[in-house]
Amino acid sequence: MSSFIVEGGHRLSGEISPKGAKNEALEVICATLLTSERVTISNLPRILDVTNLINLLAEMGVKTNFTDESTCEFQADEVDINYIHTPEYRKKAASLRGSVMILGPLVSRFGEAVLPKPGGDKIGRRRLDTHFMGLQKLGASFEYSSEEGLYSITAPDGLKGDYMLLDEASITGTANIIMAAVLAEGETTIYNAACEPYIQQLCRMLCKMGACIEGIGSNLLTIHGVKTLGGADHRLLPDMIEVGSFIGMAAMTGSNLLLKNVGVKDLGLMPEAFERIGIHLQIEGDDIRIDQKEIYEIENFIDGSTLTVADAPWPGLSPDLISIFLVVCTQAKGSVLIHQKMFESRLFFVDKLLDMGARIILCDPHRAVVIGSGNFNCLKATDMVSPDIRAGIAMLIAAMGAKGTSKIQNIGQIDRGYENIDLRLNRLGAKIIRIDD
Secondary structure (H helix, E strand, C coil), X not given: CCEEEEECCCCCEEEECCCECHHHHHHHHHHHHHCCCEEEEECCCCCHHHHHXXXXXXXXXXXXXXXXXXXXXXXXXXXXXXXXXXXXXXXXXXXXXXXXXXXXXXXXXXXXXXXXXXXXXXXXXXXCHHXXXXXXXXXXXXXXXXXXXXXXXXXXXXXXXXXXXXXXXXXXXXXXXXXXXXXXXXXXEEECCCCCHHHHHHHHHHHHCCCEEECCCCCEEEEECCCCCCCEEEXXXXXXXXXXXXXXXXXXXXXXXXXXXXXXXHCCCHHHHHXXXXXXXXXXXXXXXXXXXXXXXXXXXXXXXXXEEEECCCCCECXXXXXXXXXXXXXXXXXXXXXXXXXXXXCCCXXXXXXXCCCEEEEECCEEEEECCCCCCCCECCEEECCCHHHHHHHHHHHHHCECEEXXXXXXXXHCXXXXXXXXXXXXXXEEEEXXX
16 A cells, blocks of 8 residues: 655645546546547546546457557447456446446447446445436336346337436436437437536537537536447546645645646636635636735635535535645634535545644534634644545645645555646655655
């Protein structure tokens, strides 16, 4: 189990660019299964979750070819659909959360799909009902074997379009249903669809491939099914979670950083949320500069009540940003209520922040009150174990702003979502040593 040794208290300076968006990458890579023609995806992050998904598709028979460090060609013209019934497939798919999004493409193009319970972060219940209910509305049959922990979906006669109102605006659920519906017969209407930028990007790529999708960017999508899809070239957006992570690092370390090519128009309310906790962002075209010379102060609501920072559907804050906001608020002036609505286990890493001297009251699995210290380097170093990607990066941010030297174990979790994060930060002045145990 690899670890980071982090010497805290060092200011960062210089410029850094976010890598391509992990969540978008997982969606559009799965979408390459919908056509026999070549699809080229650029700005791919070389992170574990993306690499593992590409390897899974390659084992399935998809031809994959990296033409440079961040561009890969996919051609699914010789898919071995029988591979999904093998123990090797079940093992690999079970270890990767993103594997859930191969369901829609497989059942739509090949008439069947199976999926073991997918892995990923242990951050609470992550139900898949929206995926299966949507596919059933399109005419697929669904079975679940509790003994094998295996989901099976079949549509031997093809899928047919229908109207559906999703029970929740699930991002991956919406992606799966869209990918199934583009080859379904007739018209599909999806209401309460997720409309995050990455869903918009998936829709735009599918339209380049020949799909007909109306309402992109809204929560009401209308999809007119087509018989086949062709190839396309697609470039990923910058990863907004990386952008938020770098803003948090600059704030915690009192640094002057320039974030290049961040995709400002696709950040939603994130910049405003950072401004409300006192972090001043200077937007320069598609770049963001943070020059945090002084400690930041949390605003109150207009009536004087304590500010609440909560996740919300787009364009609200992504749940993946809540851990970052919680850590950054530990040294701010003032108090804030952090409300993580979606996952009931995502705030449980705060016990390590308490060990570092943070003043946090964990009200329940979803809410924590953070009472900021009002001082830089208010936290003290400690040893930690990363439980998931976002808690892991939050721990790294805390360690970078703390006094002394911290150790973060299980950094493979961080590597799942952040490409060479130690090397990139060290070039800015951080002191991070990777130890491969």
